[in-house]
């Protein structure tokens with residue numbers, strides 16, 4: 001496990017500078033939960049990148065980056081522990097946050113990190129991308145992030161969705177189940193992420209969905225991992241998508257993005 005290799009004490013300085021931890025080593029409950037999430041997320045990223053040649057820089061995109069805690073940890077791990085070149089592009093439409101992070105990264109000499117105050121949809125770059133990742137990007141930002149992965153032909157796309165205000169669930173068959181809020185939220189998350197997975201599979205990605213961290217640290221702990229790889233399609237993903245979407249009257253924004261911009265994906 002990475003966490004053993006890292007040795008958490010080694011991370012205390014980093015956590016203090018990025019304000020996940022106070023100077024007297026106090027970590028608030030909220031920050032403790034965030035730390036567990038970002039360490040678990042880094043484990044997944046590293047399991048995808050550990051075999052990538054060390055001769056070339058890794059290229060990663062964090063979309064809906066917010067305070068960029070995850071990206072600081074990822075950068076620190078690769079640059080200072082693995083000693084390998086890395087570039088991380090952080091995108092968030094909150095200009096103030098991106099400026100704060102620009103200043104912070106400069107103070108830490110994390111020169112391979114850059115910050116873009118823009119909508120995820122408007123971000124553009126050239127060249128190969130290893131991973132596009134998002135952690136709790138709000139609502140349709142999750143779809144935009146996955147689409148950015150498709151658009152940049154990222155080798156790996158990782159996404160953990162958050163609130164999904166623009167989606168609702170309609171089902172006569174499950175009426176008695178989704179009447180209960182807790183079940184409605186769970187069903188909505190399962191169906192929306194399954195639909196996103198089917199869209200990714202149609203685009204040639206191999207998809208896995210799993211809990212990336214214990215639900216003790218967040219209820220929003222479901223990760224979609226999509227890898228661009230050759231695999232034999234034994235399932236009619238298009239037909240499954242249509243059936244599921246019709247059954248529950250649900251269309252994630254990713255469907256619209258792919259349909260509107262199909263030419264950009266060729």
Ligand SMILES: C[S@@+](CC[C@H](N)C(=O)[O-])C[C@H]1O[C@@H](n2cnc3c(N)ncnc32)[C@H](O)[C@@H]1O
Pocket residue numbers: 063064065066067068069091092093094118119120121134135136137138140141144162
């Ligand atoms: C809940 S925060 C998560 C931040 C960070 N990934 C984390 O886990 O701490 C979601 C972030 O997504 C950003 N965001 C939401 N929609 C966006 C969009 N369409 N384009 C860029 N950023 C967006 C928000 O400004 C916010 O900082």
